[in-house]
Amino acid sequence: QRSPYNWSRDLYQRHGETMERYLTSKVLPALREKTGQGGPLLLQELQHRWKNHQIMNKWLKRFFTYLDRYYVKHHSLPTLEQAGLRCFKTFIYEESKSDSTSAILA
Numbered sequence: 001q002r003s004p005y006n007w008s009r010d011l012y013q014r015h016g017e018t019m020e021r022y023l024t025s026k027v028l029p030a031l032r033e034k035t036g037q038g039g040p041l042l043l044q045e046l047q048h049r050w051k052n053h054q055i056m057n058k059w060l061k062r063f064f065t066y067l068d069r070y071y072v073k074h075h076s077l078p079t080l081e082q083a084g085l086r087c088f089k090t091f092i093y094e095e096s097k098s099d100s101t102s103a104i105l106a
Contacts, residue, residue, distance in 0.1 A: 008066075009071070027092055042100065046100055067080060
């Protein structure tokens with residue numbers, strides 16, 4: 001697409017914002033709720049949310065293949081898949097890793 005009809009930058013930014021919003025408003029509260037209920041419940045919830053995230057990440061990557069092939073490549077940005085995994089690591093893993101480790105050890 002040529003300017004002014006090129007929405008690739010906005011679409012890439014919204015992809016990241018949407019992923020972040022979903023993780024912080026849906027996944028993180030569900031994990032926090034399970035933190036006080038015992039180890040196995042937290043680990044089961046974390047596994048469930050991780051599997052869902054992988055599926056969502058895969059389909060968003062497929063829907064926005066154009067961004068990965070052209071916009072991301074030409075601007076040296078992380079691919080949509082990498083960005084989605086980084087979001088999960090930043091907002092979920094970093095937040096829950098100490099509780100998850102304790103649950104595993106228990």
